Amino acid sequence: MRFDTKLVHIGQEPDGPAGDVTPPIHVGTTYDRFAQDPVRYFYGRGENPTREALELCLASLEDARFCTVFSSGQAAATTALSLLSPGQRLVCCDDVYGGTHTLVVGLRRFGVRVDLVDLSDRDQARAALATDVDMVWVETPTNPLLKIVDIAEVTRLAHANGAVVVVDNTFASPVLQRPLRWGADVSLHSTTKFIAGHSDVLGGALVYDHPALHAAFTEHRTVAGNVPGGLDCFLVHRGLKTLSLRVGRQVSTARVLADMLRGSPTVREVRYPGLPDHPGHDIAARQMAAPGSVISFRYAGPVEPLLASTTLFTCAVSLGGVRSLIECPALMTHRPVPRQARLAAGITDDLIRLSVGIEDPEDLAEDLGSALAKPKGGFQTTEDMDDFRPSCDHLMHKHPL
Incomplete structure (x- = not known):
């Protein structure tokens, strides 16, 4: 199935007793366990069918195995950064969204070493990623200077040292750029922006392939509670079609x-x-x-x-x-x-x-x-x-x- 067909069909199969062409919006916060065979749903902070439909579609657009959606792009970013521990080192683009800058610099209070580097400059990128790095945070195009970072090159350098590469893909969206194809580990989106597209709903997403990341991200979301509700997921998914x-x-x-x-x-x-x-x-x-x-x-x-x-x-x-x-x-x-x-x-x-x-x-x-x-x-x-x-x-x- 090609990209534009996925936008309309993945996670949007006719559903419900009436066979709705637009699947029903699930807004319930808890589920009758005895009505489920087998039991799949327990509590809305952990599971929601409308949320899962959106995740299925977003993962398919980047040919990925997994997607975890959030209540905002900042919630998605916070969850990705939760992989870091005190003493570890984060290399981040020097030109990033203002909220991201505040978020990553704030990690220094918790013992994470943070270096802001112009990753669009090949020499600076090579020097920063030569050794001792645990995560690399890329924006491309960057916000607001629209620098372009070579995802494949940065990923090659980062992976040589065992680092996880997160690419904030908000400015491009999956229709213009798919970071996982260039080797990145995680593609991050503020779905508030191009994906939803109508300035009427907040949301965020992490798209990735590795099962260990899936376990970490979903657990963090469930415990932290930064989940989008069923109506928000429906609005993001509706905007995604166009x-x-x-x-x-x-x-x-x-x-x-x-x-x-x-x-x-x-x-x-x-x-x-x-x-x-x-x-x-x-x-x-x-x-x-x-x-x-x-x-x-x-x-x-x-x-x-x-x-x-x-x-x-x-x-x-x-x-x-x-x-x-x-x-x-x-x-x-x-x-x-x-x-x-x-x-x-x-x-x-x-x-x-x-x-x-x-x-x-x-x-x-x-x-x-x-x-x-x-x-x-x-x-x-x-x-x-x-x-x-x-x-x-x-x-x-x-x-x-």
């Missing part, structure tokens, strides 16, 4: 906007793996089906007026939904990260991150172009502003949907 359709549109539009941004006099730099001059372009082309739909750029004017000037791009955190979003990581998603650490990683105050939705690409280009063109002190003359009011016809011709 993953390929949504991401295809989002990527196509992102290409248009990345080209447009490169022509703006108030944009200093555009960071998008689909651009040929991106440092990780060749690696992304090899390990991803497409470069994704998140764009970051450095803005030459005052940031907050720009965030307030867009109409279709909503100023909000998160990403991967049907609605386009704009944010400043230093002010929003990465604000909890100490300023010195942010700047050391390259997350400067002028950095803007876009999550491209499924709206009409010309409308999005006009909205963003109009906001960039408004006088905020970043333009030299009014002619500069007028020259940049975009006509998107040539861009749409270059990147047809």
Whole structure:
């Protein structure tokens, strides 16, 4: 069964006494043991049929044996990190989601040695993984700088020292990247983002092959209680069915906007793996089906007026939904990260991150172009502003949907 068919059919077989084409949502918290032959279900914190259907589908998308889903992406990350013990060493990408940064740095309080390393730099990766490492935490593309890490190379180096490799695959989703194919041990998702796709449900997932990991992750989830309910699992699974359709549109539009941004006099730099001059372009082309739909750029004017000037791009955190979003990581998603650490990683105050939705690409280009063109002190003359009011016809011709 191919990928797009799995999205619709795996874990969605007609069920129930009426043969529902959409299986019923199981919201019960406990089960009648005498009604089960054989007994499978005991308590909702441990087992739930709707949850299991979602796990079955997510595992199939990455050709994996197992998937464990959680109440959020952070819950999934916490569970993966629970494999570490005091005295062990974690090597983590220096550019990661702000919540992940706080989580991994916090492990130092419990005696875990944590090193933040630019794993997109081959020399730095080799030096960091040469010896004495127990877990490697990869984001690719990274958040928010969109660096690209060579999963196969990092995994080879890590496995030579017996380390577990976890890849946060949230920015790509299984439709664009499957880390297990490149040797990673665990593929992590905030299913809140592209997988659910509608900004209306929280969730997380770990996808993997090894039975020992399955035992550890499911036990931790049951004991810690960071489980999603049946309704949440249903909503994630419902959104998952249109993953390929949504991401295809989002990527196509992102290409248009990345080209447009490169022509703006108030944009200093555009960071998008689909651009040929991106440092990780060749690696992304090899390990991803497409470069994704998140764009970051450095803005030459005052940031907050720009965030307030867009109409279709909503100023909000998160990403991967049907609605386009704009944010400043230093002010929003990465604000909890100490300023010195942010700047050391390259997350400067002028950095803007876009999550491209499924709206009409010309409308999005006009909205963003109009906001960039408004006088905020970043333009030299009014002619500069007028020259940049975009006509998107040539861009749409270059990147047809």
